[in-house]
Amino acid sequence: MYRFLLTPRWIALHVVVLLVIPAFVLLGQWQFGRFEERSANSDLVTRNIESAPVPLETLVQPGRPAKESDRFKNVTVTGTYDPQQELVVRRRPQGGRPGYYVLTPLPIGGGHAVLVNRGWVKAGATADEYPAVPPPPTGEVTVTGRLRPSETEAGSGIRERSGLPPRQVLLINPASIGRSLPYPLLDGYVELTGQEPAGAAAPEPVTEPDVGAGGGLNLAYGVQWWLFIGIAIGGWVLLIRREVADRKAQESVPEPEEVRAD
Structure with missing residues (x-):
């Protein structure tokens, strides 16, 4: 059968x-x-976003890079902005609008500085035109923000290239950006969520991280x-x-x- x-x-x-x-x-x-x-x-991201702020130096120091497991942890750091070395980061849309992140070095003493993403500004009339950026506060400030690891081509999907307009970059990579600065940069960067004093004007805050659906x-x-x-x-x-x-x-x-x- x-x-x-x-x-x-x-x-x-x-x-x-x-x-x-x-x-x-x-x-x-x-x-x-x-x-x-x-x-x-x-x-992990949810826990780090909800964590209490800690001094940046407890997570990142010279020769001690930012860890992936520490991304989005809340940190505080005190220093004085250096607007002369300020940069904008291209291809950073927000709310469906083209624009830039504003990246300002914050010297913190000891001869080092950390990059602070102060927020988002809309694009100018052309991609080569430097956008209108509110200046940072003068004097000493205490910044509170989320720690972010350095961006790479592999991790971000953005390809770095040369020939960009002055003071514009594609990746927030302190190792690359630091080559043109007069002081060494700590690894990673701080995504600003608050500062004292606040300043008269400021870029639009960066949107909250997407923790995903799990x-x-x-x-x-x-x-x-x-x-x-x-x-x-x-x-x-x-x-x-x-x-x-x-x-x-x-x-x-x-x-x-x-x-x-x-």
Whole structure:
């Protein structure tokens, strides 16, 4: 009754099912892995955003780079802005509007400085035109902000290039920016959320970080792939049972008797 399972057509079906099942298992495992990774990242970012501010020097020092695990932690740092070395960061839209981040060095004593992203300004009439930027406060200020690791081409998806207009950059990379400054920069940068004194005018604040959905879609996709395993096995069994039923039905039909001549 089951010899039909060894015919070429059915062998091909067995091979397809045996290939599909491990493929669906691997796809489900990959989605579950992405779920765990994104959920862990979302939890980390949420904890860091909600953390109490700590002095910047406890997280970043000369020769001690900013850690990925410390990104978005709230820090405080005191120094005096150097507007003469201020830069703007290109290709930073906000709220659907083209514009720039304003990057101002903040010397903090000890011969070092840290880059502060003071906020966002809208683009000028052309991409080569330096935008209108509110000046930073003069004198000593205490900055509160989120610690961000240095940007790289691999991490940001932005390709650095030469030939940009003066005082414009594409990546917030202290190692690269520091080559043209008269003082060394600490690694990473501070994304300003507040400062004392506040100053008469300021760029628009940078939008709050997106902590993500925690990988909920990846969890759903993983479950979906594993449900497909059951569908594939169920469909395979159903086809076999249907074939057996059809063959039994054919065998139960009586053969027509030969008509005898009188």
